[in-house]
Amino acid sequence: MDFLNEYRKKLITAEEAAKIVKSGDWIDYSQCCSFPTDLDKALAARKDELTDVKVRNAISALPIAVVEEDPDQTAFTYNLWHCSGLDRTYLDKGMAYHEPMLFRHCGSYYEQGIAPVDVAMLTVSPMDRHGNFSFGLTNCCQQEMLDAARKIIVIPNKHMPVISGLANDHIHVSDVDYIVESDTPLPTMPNRNPGDIDIKIAEHIFPYLRDGMTLQLGIGGMPNALGSLIAQSDLKDLGMHTELMSDGYLELYKAGKITNKKKTLHRGKGVFSICMGSEELYDFLHQNESILSAPMSYVNNPTVMAELDNFISINSCISMDLYGQICSESSGTRQISGTGGQLDFVTGAYSAAHGKAFLAMPSMYVEKKGIRHSNIFPHFTRGDIITTPRTQAPYMVTEYGIARLVGLPTWERAEKIIGLAHPDFREELIQAAEKQQIWRKSNKR
Ligand SMILES: CC(=O)SCCNC(=O)CCNC(=O)[C@H](O)C(C)(C)COP(=O)(O)OP(=O)(O)OC[C@H]1O[C@@H](n2cnc3c(N)ncnc32)[C@H](O)[C@@H]1OP(=O)(O)O
Ligand SMILES: CCCC(=O)O
Numbered sequence: 109m110d111f112l113n114e115y116r117k118k119l120i121t122a123e124e125a126a127k128i129v130k131s132g133d134w135i136d137y138s139q140c141c142s143f144p145t146d147l148d149k150a151l152a153a154r155k156d157e158l159t160d161v162k163v164r165n166a167i168s169a170l171p172i173a174v175v176e177e178d179p180d181q182t183a184f185t186y187n188l189w190h191c192s193g194l195d196r197t198y199l200d201k202g203m204a205y206h207e208p209m210l211f212r213h214c215g216s217y218y219e220q221g222i223a224p225v226d227v228a229m230l231t232v233s234p235m236d237r238h239g240n241f242s243f244g245l246t247n248c249c250q251q252e253m254l255d256a257a258r259k260i261i262v263i264p265n266k267h268m269p270v271i272s273g274l275a276n277d278h279i280h281v282s283d284v285d286y287i288v289e290s291d292t293p294l295p296t297m298p299n300r301n302p303g304d305i306d307i308k309i310a311e312h313i314f315p316y317l318r319d320g321m322t323l324q325l326g327i328g329g330m331p332n333a334l335g336s337l338i339a340q341s342d343l344k345d346l347g348m349h350t351e352l353m354s355d356g357y358l359e360l361y362k363a364g365k366i367t368n369k370k371k372t373l374h375r376g377k378g379v380f381s382i383c384m385g386s387e388e389l390y391d392f393l394h395q396n397e398s399i400l401s402a403p404m405s406y407v408n409n410p411t412v413m414a415e416l417d418n419f420i421s422i423n424s425c426i427s428m429d430l431y432g433q434i435c436s437e438s439s440g441t442r443q444i445s446g447t448g449g450q451l452d453f454v455t456g457a458y459s460a461a462h463g464k465a466f467l468a469m470p471s472m473y474v475e476k477k478g479i480r481h482s483n484i485f486p487h488f489t490r491g492d493i494i495t496t497p498r499t500q501a502p503y504m505v506t507e508y509g510i511a512r513l514v515g516l517p518t519w520e521r522a523e524k525i526i527g528l529a530h531p532d533f534r535e536e537l538i539q540a541a542e543k544q545q546i547w548r549k550s551n552k553r
Contacts, residue, residue, distance in 0.1 A: 111239035126150035133226035144229035169295030190446035212408035215252035228257035247401035251276035269394035302333035308507035320370035322347035326423030348378035413456025432501035441491035465502035482533035486540030
């Protein structure tokens with residue numbers, strides 16, 4: 109079969125590809141590192157010809173041309189499954205909208221027609237001799253999104269690593285409508301070094317960690333910082349089963365901590381669904397036989413996690429209240445992030461034999477003007493979004509300690525939660541708990 113001939117027939121320029129878009133269309137940029145940089149620019153250049161074009165993406169790491177070139181949104185509306193720091197700047201200015209989702213269900217939104225796709229645009233690895241383009245760093249909900257798409261434009265890019273998957277890891281040239289070549293570097297996501305609070309949080313979590321555990325580390329500075337600290341510890345023979353592959357894991361691999369030898373599912377293989385991090389991480393993944401990508405509907409499925417003995421999930425959150433409700437994605441009505449896979453992993457780790465989920469945050473936040481406030485509120489009233497409900501509140505961690513909340517009565521939760529608060533705010537939280545009638549007279553003050 110002459111795949112190269114088929115490839116050449118479908119090859120067009122970014123400008124020609126952008127012309128396929130019509131007013132009213134939904135355009136899907138896939139997610140994270142599959143971002144179609146050159147097509148985004150070519151599409152933005154058509155802003156005076158188009159109206160009501162909806163673009164969908166997640167975790168933007170590079171400036172988005174359809175947003176930056178059309179700040180009044182005359183042609184384009186930008187929608188986000190999940191938000192990065194850059195996305196927050198767009199959301200803050202009313203230049204983007206969040207599309208709330210639960211990651212294990214995200215593919216089903218496409219399958220059920222809830223998330224329509226007129227044109228899919230995604231970066232893939234260069235075509236192999238069999239006519240396949242690897243999805244590379246984004247397995248995620250790629251297949252469901254492509255199955256829903258009326259037209260598919262792939263962007264082969266030499267920077268996209270080739271990664272084998274459990275399923276849904278590539279698209280064949282016969283299934284694509286158009287091809288636009290690019291060698292623009294992929295988006296990267298910087299890591300931060302552990303700070304004092306991360307180190308204290310790690311000290312509280314470490315006694316619960318065991319050799320041979322399978323580890324999920326979430327998005328954000330703290331889980332990555334914990335990865336570095338685990339890399340420096342004596343722990344050994346760890347396994348990886350994670351939605352997000354990040355530089356925290358690269359450190360663990362480089363330190364020889366991850367062998368996947370003790371995993372009770374996919375022994376010998378580290379499993380992830382999306383990857384964002386450094387170019388070094390992307391190189392590490394290229395044709396790496398010890399790592400598998402898998403669809404989000406699989407990786408984030410709690411029944412899959414339940415098969416992983418000693419499954420440990422570590423994610424971060426923003427605030428909580430005295431009832432044990434956890435907000436990990438907003439500050440009041442300000443959208444900061446997304447639900448992502450947090451609830452999936454809290455649910456899955458609870459079901460696994462010896463599984464545990466940890467949600468960590470600093471006890472207090474200092475606003476830009478220097479005003480300090482507790483990240484533990486008496487109750488949520490300001491529009492904060494509940495990411496993990498109180499019925500599933502797992503091990504909660506701040507620099508002041510750790511507390512398991514699931515199943516506890518309100519008075520006992522309030523006492524334990526106040527123990528996690530910054531000492532400067534404890535008395536006012538006790539008074540609030542008394543008013544809310546969730547404080548037993550004999551509770552520890
Ligand atoms: C494998 C998986 O990933 S599965 C599950 C993982 N997914 C999740 O847990 C989803 C929800 N969690 C998250 O998105 C992240 O962990 C977060 C947002 C909680 C923390 O991420 P980080 O990148 O470490 O957050 P960071 O400390 O940089 O703060 C992010 C923003 O929130 C703001 N912020 C953080 N805490 C607060 C707070 N308590 N009050 C007000 N604003 C706050 C920061 O100022 C910053 O805003 P800016 O970019 O405008 O300066
Ligand atoms: C990219 C990480 C998404 C999540 O929060 O689950």
